[in-house]
Amino acid sequence: VAEKQTLGFQAEVKQLLQLMIHSLYSNKEIFLRELISNASDASDKLRFEAMNNNALFEDDPELKIKVTFDKAARTITISDNGIGMSRDDAIEHLGTIAKSGTKEFFSKLSGDQQKDAALIGQFGVGFYSAFIVADKITVDSRRAGLPADQGVRWESGGEGDFSVEQIDKPARGTDITLHLREGEDEFLSLWKLKSVIRKYSDHISLPILMQKEEWDEEKKETVVRDEFETVNQASALWTRSKSEVTKEQYEEFYKHVSHDFEAPLAYTHNRVEGRSEYTQLLYIPARAPFDLWDRNKRGGIKLYVKRVFIMDDAEQLMPVYLRFVKGVIDSADLPLNVSREILQESRDVKVIREGSTKRVLGLLEELANAEEQEQKDKYATFWTEFGQVLKEGIGEDQGNKERIAKLLRFASTHNDNDAQTVSFADYIGRMKEGQEKIFYVTADNFAAAKNSPHLEIFRKKGVEVLLLTDRVDEWMLSFLHEVEGKELASVAKGDLDLGKLEDEAEKKQHEETETQYKELVEKMKTALSDKAKDVRVTFRLTDSPACLVADENELSGNLLRMLKAAGQ
Ligand code: ADP
Ligand code: MG
Numbered sequence: 001v002a003e004k005q006t007l008g009f010q011a012e013v014k015q016l017l018q019l020m021i022h023s024l025y026s027n028k029e030i031f032l033r034e035l036i037s038n039a040s041d042a043s044d045k046l047r048f049e050a051m052n053n054n055a056l057f058e059d060d061p062e063l064k065i066k067v068t069f070d071k072a073a074r075t076i077t078i079s080d081n082g083i084g085m086s087r088d089d090a091i092e093h094l095g096t097i098a099k100s101g102t103k104e105f106f107s108k109l110s111g112d113q114q115k116d117a118a119l120i121g122q123f124g125v126g127f128y129s130a131f132i133v134a135d136k137i138t139v140d141s142r143r144a145g146l147p148a149d150q151g152v153r154w155e156s157g158g159e160g161d162f163s164v165e166q167i168d169k170p171a172r173g174t175d176i177t178l179h180l181r182e183g184e185d186e187f188l189s190l191w192k193l194k195s196v197i198r199k200y201s202d203h204i205s206l207p208i209l210m211q212k213e214e215w216d217e218e219k220k221e222t223v224v225r226d227e228f229e230t231v232n233q234a235s236a237l238w239t240r241s242k243s244e245v246t247k248e249q250y251e252e253f254y255k256h257v258s259h260d261f262e263a264p265l266a267y268t269h270n271r272v273e274g275r276s277e278y279t280q281l282l283y284i285p286a287r288a289p290f291d292l293w294d295r296n297k298r299g300g301i302k303l304y305v306k307r308v309f310i311m312d313d314a315e316q317l318m319p320v321y322l323r324f325v326k327g328v329i330d331s332a333d334l335p336l337n338v339s340r341e342i343l344q345e346s347r348d349v350k351v352i353r354e355g356s357t358k359r360v361l362g363l364l365e366e367l368a369n370a371e372e373q374e375q376k377d378k379y380a381t382f383w384t385e386f387g388q389v390l391k392e393g394i395g396e397d398q399g400n401k402e403r404i405a406k407l408l409r410f411a412s413t414h415n416d417n418d419a420q421t422v423s424f425a426d427y428i429g430r431m432k433e434g435q436e437k438i439f440y441v442t443a444d445n446f447a448a449a450k451n452s453p454h455l456e457i458f459r460k461k462g463v464e465v466l467l468l469t470d471r472v473d474e475w476m477l478s479f480l481h482e483v484e485g486k487e488l489a490s491v492a493k494g495d496l497d498l499g500k501l502e503d504e505a506e507k508k509q510h511e512e513t514e515t516q517y518k519e520l521v522e523k524m525k526t527a528l529s530d531k532a533k534d535v536r537v538t539f540r541l542t543d544s545p546a547c548l549v550a551d552e553n554e555l556s557g558n559l560l561r562m563l564k565a566a567g568q
Contacts (some may be wrong), residue, residue: 002087004165009156010015010096012106020125020383023117028132028184029298030261031192033200035078035130037174037256040175040204041067042082044309049083050337051308056144058172065208066228067197071188081173084143087164093155094127094139095162099556101291110289124259131158131229132189134178142169169355190224194231205236205307205316205318223238236307238281238328242269254283258326262286265378267327268363277332277350282325288385289419291332292324300446303343316343317353321393322360324386329356335443352539354399361403364390368423369409383420391472395479405483409555411446411467418446422466424483430464437489440466442473454491465491522538 009017024030043063049057058323066079085093092098107125109116130137133155142151151169155361156162186192197208209228216223237245237253243450254264264283271279282301291297298313300323307330317329333348343349367379383390392402405424414430427438439458443449449467458465468477481488524535 002166004163006029006161006163007091007095008161011100013095013098014160015106015109015186016097016120016123016125017128017131019113019120020128021158023113023120024125024129024132027189029196030125030200031129031133032078032196033252033255034126036067036197036201036204036208037063037259038127039078039080039082039174040206040256041177043081043206044082046081046083048309049144049187050177053145055251056172058144058486060172060341063206064202065206067193067208067210069188069190069193071485074185074188075177075191076187077174077175077177077482079173081171082144083148083150084173085139085154086143086146086150086564087143087166088138088499089142089143090152090154090164094156099124099291100297101294105290117196119290124261126302130176130178131183133180134158135181137180138177138179140167140177141271142172143173146417176519189448197231199248200230200255201250203237203249204232205234206233207234229249236304237329238279239307245269250281253281253325257302258283258285260285260287260326262324266363266367268359270359272355276348278352278356278358279330280352280359282327282329282356282363284360284363284382284386285324285326286385288324292389296496303334303338304330305336306329306330306332306490306557308336310334311340312336312338314340314343315351316340316346317356319357319393319397320361321351321389322357322393324389325356325360340343349487357397357400360398360457361407363402365505380421387420388470388472391470391476394476397536401479401484405480407409411463412447413450413459413467414464416450416466418469427464427466428484428486429531432461432463435463437487438466438483439463439489439491440468440477441477441491442468443475445469452492459493 002031009081012147043065046056047063062080063081067076068079106120109119137156137158140151141154142148148170149166149168151167153165153167154162155164176260180187183218190210194210197210201208207230210231212225212227212229215221233240237249239407250269251263251268252269252354255261263286265286267281267283269279269281279315289297299318300383301317302315303310303314303316314329315323318325331348331352335342335344338346364379364382367382370376370379373489387409390404390407394401397404408424409420409429410422411418411420412427414422415428424438431438433564434541441449441452441454443452446467446469449469456464477490525532530533
């Protein structure tokens with residue numbers, strides 16, 4: 001038998017505990033949501049593993065979650081008969097944070113508690129949130145399939161370390177016992193616990209059981225009976241019809257699947273029938289995750305087949321440019337033993353991905369085109385958080401390119417500020433008579449774009465120019481040549497063709513000027529022969545004496561700088 005062992009938490013866990021206890025105190029009841037969410041995940045995992053090994057159910061096939069408390073001992077216990085943990089699992093999952101990008105995340109914390117508190121919610125607090133109300137936590141667990149004497153007891157006071165020891169645990173699964181801090185006795189009440197569960201965990205598809213309470217005529221008080229009742233609806237939320245689900249329930253379910261702390265921006269819930277049969281419940285978060293740009297990050301879709309959980313992060317169900325979408329897809333067609341490899345090839349998956357993409361774009365269009373200010377603000381938030389990712393869709397998703405283009409928002413000389421609010425439709429609606437093209441300038445940052453000498457002639461003529469300063473813009477533009485039949489043209493490339501915007505008098509004057517300076521231009525060409533490909537008289541400047549211009553088919557100055565910076 002292995003000895004009791006004391007181990008230190010990973011440095012980030014210590015930081016998380018510190019910060020969380022202080023910053024989430026006003027929201028402390030969420031610990032119950034987090035622990036029930038984990039119990040539900042553990043049951044999903046058991047059901048999944050048991051598909052290939054029915055023995056894992058032992059003689060206890062009915063999955064459930066029990067919440068009990070002991071007034072005298074001042075403890076609350078959350079029990080599940082899910083997958084459970086081995087000793088190694090407990091050390092790994094309850095002593096470290098497995099999320100990718102954890103180190104980077106913690107290095108970004110400022111030390112300013114208020115700012116960091118907002119960030120911590122975004123990171124997701126999970127199991128450790130129990131330390132907000134408990135000064136000691138005991139976790140007794142046994143992994144499904146291991147013998148009864150291979151249980152583990154994990155215990156910690158939430159300071160720097162935890163202990164693990166081997167215990168006998170006949171019942172599979174996990175019991176988490178919270179020893180409440182001084183002053184947290186309000187949770188030692190059936191009524192209180194039930195109301196917290198109904199508020200945050202009603203959507204959990206397993207039954208959550210609590211004891212019944214009864215008035216005792218002799219004692220003249222309510223007493224807790226040994227009989228249990230289910231306190232939640234206990235049906236998978238996405239299988240309910242829309243009219244039966246409240247906004248709050250949708251939002252709590254989002255927090256469960258996304259491990260996010262904030263409410264989502266918007267969601268869409270549909271049952272699709274026909275060629276392929278599936279249910280989708282998809283959410284757009286209100287805030288970009290800290291690891292949005294992490295290359296190893298997978299999508300946020302949980303895949304179920306006929307209500308059986310199959311896998312987290314099923315990235316094949318969403319295109320990469322919609323990787324911020326979270327939610328559940330439940331297919332009626334896929335086989336239960338589907339693997340990531342099979343998903344890659346599957347026709348059904350392709351149909352689901354296309355259908356889900358259309359739904360998400362539809363949801364974004366609804367926000368973008370809404371009349372109500374609240375919806376409009378939501379789109380503005382969406383654009384700030386995820387606009388750069390959506391732009392990847394212009395290159396990635398040829399089939400939906402036009403729809404995506406309509407969702408794009410830019411800064412422009414019309415507003416002359418860096419807020420990206422102008423759509424192509426706005427721009428086209430303001431085009432001058434005789435203007436044929438949509439003009440843009442690209443630069444590293446807003447100040448550079450706004451002050452570009454290339455804009456002078458446009459400002460003079462009152463022609464609007466889009467100011468593009470995101471890293472992905474150049475790449476995106478290589479896939480986007482026209483919108484609504486209007487060509488996109490860089491103000492910094494090639495011959496500046498203002499088309500009909502130039503009147504006859506101007507043209508004549510330009511020709512005269514060119515003749516006048518012919519000799520000077522020739523001299524400059526010779527002098528600059530190893531530095532410039534060509535020298536021309538320009539009419540695009542009104543204030544600056546000269547500017548550099550890229551060839552029509554050449555990489556632009558901005559892209560060249562980017563490639564150089566990347567060491568190309
Ligand atoms: P998350 O749920 O986002 O993974 P948590 O901090 O909530 O993060 O939980 C950490 C990990 O601890 C889980 O991923 C899981 O591996 C393990 N765990 C927590 N609670 C349970 C449980 N009741 N049964 C089995 N494993 C659990
Ligand atoms: Mg969790």
